[in-house]
Structures are given as C-alpha cells and as structure tokens.
Amino acid sequence: MATGYREVKAALLTRLRAGEWPAGSTMPGEVQLADEYGCARVTVNRALRELAEDGIVKRWRRRGTEVVAGRGRHTRLTIRQARQQVETDGKTYRYECLRQRLRTPPVRVADQLGLNREAEVMEVLCRHWADDRPYQLEERWINLTAVPEAREVSFAELPPGEWLLDVKPLSDAEHVLTAANATSRNASRLSLDIGDALFVIERRTWWQGQAVTSVRLMHPANGFRLVTRDVA
Amino acid sequence: MATGYREVKAALLTRLRAGEWPAGSTMPGEVQLADEYGCARVTVNRALRELAEDGIVKRWRRRGTEVVAGRGRHTRLTIRQARQQVETDGKTYRYECLRQRLRTPPVRVADQLGLNREAEVMEVLCRHWADDRPYQLEERWINLTAVPEAREVSFAELPPGEWLLDVKPLSDAEHVLTAANATSRNASRLSLDIGDALFVIERRTWWQGQAVTSVRLMHPANGFRLVTRDVA
DNA sequence: GAGTGGTCTAGACCACTCA
DNA sequence: GAGTGGTCTAGACCACTCT
Numbered sequence: 117m118a119t120g121y122r123e124v125k126a127a128l129l130t131r132l133r134a135g136e137w138p139a140g141s142t143m144p145g146e147v148q149l150a151d152e153y154g155c156a157r158v159t160v161n162r163a164l165r166e167l168a169e170d171g172i173v174k175r176w177r178r179r180g181t182e183v184v185a186g187r188g189r190h191t192r193l194t195i196r197q198a199r200q201q202v203e204t205d206g207k208t209y210r211y212e213c214l215r216q217r218l219r220t221p222p223v224r225v226a227d228q229l230g231l232n233r234e235a236e237v238m239e240v241l242c243r244h245w246a247d248d249r250p251y252q253l254e255e256r257w258i259n260l261t262a263v264p265e266a267r268e269v270s271f272a273e274l275p276p277g278e279w280l281l282d283v284k285p286l287s288d289a290e291h292v293l294t295a296a297n298a299t300s301r302n303a304s305r306l307s308l309d310i311g312d313a314l315f316v317i318e319r320r321t322w323w324q325g326q327a328v329t330s331v332r333l334m335h336p337a338n339g340f341r342l343v344t345r346d347v348a
Numbered sequence: 349m350a351t352g353y354r355e356v357k358a359a360l361l362t363r364l365r366a367g368e369w370p371a372g373s374t375m376p377g378e379v380q381l382a383d384e385y386g387c388a389r390v391t392v393n394r395a396l397r398e399l400a401e402d403g404i405v406k407r408w409r410r411r412g413t414e415v416v417a418g419r420g421r422h423t424r425l426t427i428r429q430a431r432q433q434v435e436t437d438g439k440t441y442r443y444e445c446l447r448q449r450l451r452t453p454p455v456r457v458a459d460q461l462g463l464n465r466e467a468e469v470m471e472v473l474c475r476h477w478a479d480d481r482p483y484q485l486e487e488r489w490i491n492l493t494a495v496p497e498a499r500e501v502s503f504a505e506l507p508p509g510e511w512l513l514d515v516k517p518l519s520d521a522e523h524v525l526t527a528a529n530a531t532s533r534n535a536s537r538l539s540l541d542i543g544d545a546l547f548v549i550e551r552r553t554w555w556q557g558q559a560v561t562s563v564r565l566m567h568p569a570n571g572f573r574l575v576t577r578d579v580a
Numbered sequence: 581g582a583g584t585g586g587t588c589t590a591g592a593c594c595a596c597t598c599a
Numbered sequence: 600g601a602g603t604g605g606t607c608t609a610g611a612c613c614a615c616t617c618t
Contacts, residue, residue: 119607131556133518145584161585171426172518177617181443184582188428189551191523194403195530196420278495286365286404291423291576295527295547313545313569319421323365327605335525337545344425344523351588379602388589393604410597410603586614595605 119155125163127153132172132183143173143181191344195291195317196251197277198333199242210245214270216304218260224256228320229327235259238267240276243305249339250306256331263328277331280321284328287321294318295337306336313337353453357395359385364404364415375405375413423576425524427549429509430484430565442477445504446537450492457489460552461559469493470499472526473507475537479537481571482538488563495560512553516560519553526550527569538568546567 128149137143146164166182167173173188175181180318202209221229221237233238238258244251256276258266262284269279295309306314317333353387360381369375378396380580382389396413399405403422407413434441453461453469470490478485490498494516501511529543538546549565 121606129518131484135517139517148582156610157585158587158608158609161587162606164585175585176587176616177614180581180584188426188432189521189523191425191521193423193425194420195423200420240515285367285371286361289421289423289578291421291578293525293547293574294572295545296542297529297545311529311543313527313529317524337529338525342525346521346523353587372589379603388591389604390590391588393606396588396604407604408606409595410601412603573611581618584615585614586612588611588613592600592607593605594607596603598602599600 118272119153119159121159121162121166122309124149124155124160127165128167129172134330137183139183141183142179143147143183145180159161160295189346191346193342193344194317195342197275197281198254199275199278202244202251207246211273211275212244213225213240213242215239215241215300216271218267221257222237225330228330229257231259231261231327240271244273244275249336251335253302253305253334254331255334256329259331262323262326263302272281276329280329284321284323287323287328289321290347292318293342296334298334306334315340315342351385353391353394353398356381356385357398358394360395360399361404369415371415371416374411375415378487379414384423388436388493390517392536403511410430411435419577423578425574425576427551427570427574429507429513430486431507431510434476434483439478440503443505444509445472445474447471447473448503450499453489460562461489461491463493463559474503476507481568483567483572485534485537485566486563487566488561490561491559494558510559512561516553516555519555519560521551521553524550525574530566534566536571538566540568547572547574 131137146157148178149160153160157218164173164175168175172184173181174184199209217239218236219239221231221235222232223233225232225237237260240256240258242252242254258276260267265283294316296316298306298308298314300310302314303310304314315335315337320330321328363369378389378392382390385392396405396407400407404416406412406416432439449471450468451471452465453463453467455465457469458465471490474486476486490508492499497515507526526548528546528548530538530540530546532542535542535544547567547569552562553560569570
C-alpha cells in the first residue's frame, strides 16, 4: 500500500521495468490505480504526470496512458555562462573583447534574427579564458530593434551574455549543438591548429516573441564536455 | 484575477521579467500569492514548482522561494536511437555490424563499468547508415554480469542499443557530449578524412545500480546536430 | 453519452529550519 | 515556537474524443 506520489511512481516504474505493461500498451486508468494503491487519484495523477515528463509514457484525455519507453532518451542539460563554468571548474576566468561594432547584418544573421538587411545590429567578438588557455570564442549578434540600449553599452569589460541576462532575463531560447573543424582564423584565436575539433553551441533567444540575439560559442574540443546524469 | 496555475505561472514570469523580484531576492510566500491571485495555495504551489523545475527559482522549506535566473540555461535534450533519428530525417536506415566478440575489458572500460579486469564483456562495433552515408559509428561494451543473456545474442542484424532497450528498459543514464578529430581508423569507417570533426556522445547506463553498458557514438560533424527549443 | 486525463478547491498534516 | 514549502485527501467540474 503506497501512499506518496514518489512511492506510486517508483512502484509503477518497477512494474514497467518488469514488463507488466510493454511499450505501446495502455496502462490502467488513474481511478483504477488509485484504488490499487489506496490513495487519492491526484496522487496517481502526479506520479503519471512525472513519468510523462520523463518521456516514459504519453497521456491523452480519453485515450489513456500509453507506454513509450524505448523511443529515445530524454536528458536535462545545463549550459552555463562561461565565467560560471570556468570558476566551477576551479580555474581563473578572464574576459576579453576582440571587436564590437554596429553594422547591418549578413544574410545568414538577418535570417536567424528575422530582420531585413537594412536593420542595424551589434556585432561582438570576444574570448573567454580559463587560467591562461582560451576556453570559448564567442561571435554574437544583437538585435538593436529589440534591445536599443545595447547601442550605448561597451562590452570591453563586460561579457555581452551576462549583460543580456540582466536586461532581458527569462527569454525563450533555442540551442543547436554541433562539432566543427577550426578555421585558420578561429584556430589562432583559440591557440589551436587549423582543423582541430571544436565543440560549437549556437543559441538564439527571444523576448516576448522578438529575436534578441544569436550567438555562436566555440570551444576547443580538448577539455570541453557537456555532461548530464539522469535517474529514472 | 488569475485562477489556473498556468495563468499564475505566466503572471509570475511577467513580474519576474519586469524585475519586480531581482535575481537573488526572495519572492512572497505561497499563501500571500494565493491571496493576491484569489486562488488556492496548491495552485500557486504548482506554478512555483514548475518555475523551480525550469531553473528559474530555487525553493527551500522555511527559507522561501529565491530567484536565480541568470545562472545558466536549462534545456531538455532528446537523444534518439540511430534508426529513429535517420527515419525521422526522411532517410533510409541501414545497420551493419563490424565486429562482435567476448573479451576482458581494457582498463578504461573496466573503470567505466565498475568491473575488474578479469570480468567478461561483450564488445560490439557497428555502423549506422542514413541513405548511403555513414551516420554513426558505435563502439559498445556490454557488462555480461549485468546482462548474461547478451552472451547468446547475435548483433549481426540487430542494433545492440535497440536490443538493450527491450531487455533493460528504463535504465538510468549518463551522457557526455564532446567533439573530436577522426582518427585514421574512424575516418575510414565513416568515409571521412583524417582529422575531420566528429560529434561524440558517450553514454553509460545502469539498471538497478549495476552498470549495463558503455557506448561511444561518433557522428560526422557535417550533417549532425542536436537541437533544443525551450520556451520559458 | 461515457470515460479518460487535467485541474481546482479547501482543509489538513508534515518536515524542515530559522530565531 | 512559528512560518516556510511539500504533500495528501475528497470531491468537483471541465475538456476532449471516442462510440
């Protein structure tokens, strides 16, 4: 007789692992399970809702709860500001601005930000260090229509990512993770050889539906990794 | 007067975006907010709980709810089976096993799986194709102590990842995402040039506390990307 | 129409940690 | 001791989609 939603969730997971409800099948309804476990329906509801959030089941009104498990693995990833990551690693963080200027966006950037080519954007190129090794090279484009204040800000000392987090907090985001070979230009900026592998994170953010910024974060593959750990 | 937890959550997000409670400050308690919005405390509780899951606030009993926003970005990632990903992309999937054998594990693998070097493991090297291009090269080690059935299974036609998902469903997992340059061996197996960038996913899984498998999935960087989209 | 999950309410008790 | 969030309950109504 399990009463807490954690117990119910664990019990359901055990039965799922045991194969009682194979992938593709439909689980019993909430009322029946609540009856089995002798608890309120809301308790079962919460357990099942979390299983759905974990990607283990899918739920529909009227159709019931279906076991998916096996389609793919869900995982939660945290992408930190360079300063924070470097300091978490116990290293000394240093920031350096290589270029900052106003300009009209190249086609690719205009597309990404949903702007036309006459709009004005801020381009920022900067570098983040961990101890005395380049940690991240950052190419950023800021939509001045969405963030006109940026026109007056100097990023000589202040990482634009940190500034934007203050100015437009809680924005929506899209991330794209890829790998690439370093071009000659990027290699020299990261103290690498041409062709060395880079781990690249591209991020676009929106604030109330309007594109704010598009940024490309390049890391020497050697020494950079994203780690996730998922229990479920 | 918002009554639904979604409305409450949205209202709180708006106030957070407006800077009413700056990062580091403590938000009002659940009872007060429930009073403000004219709803039950549980409704506020759910809204705040989701904000906490989104990484926007942190909550402690007695200490209250603190605004974090700005530490890092949380995102949800789904890593699919090769077959599923390839077919989702509208391409034709093909599987090919390059090697399968029993052996004792090299030190690195023994460490990863928590085994001693006399234990027996199954080594599988295989390749996944998308149309007629290599999509993923897979190096896998299976702990036969945890999965003795694997000793009798042929992976000539069946991807070991898919088999394991059936046999040990709902296991715990750890993922490490990195980039690397292709070695000569891996380059030829992926129809690449030596040094071309690879996007590498390493995954380890456990079932009821026991290490099941360790796998290294290597993708040509050109044409591989992981994408996440987060609204909040 | 009926049965599923989705959600809200009001009240209650618990667990924790601060003063 | 007091006040915070964490959770459970019982009952209710709603939204959806199947037949």
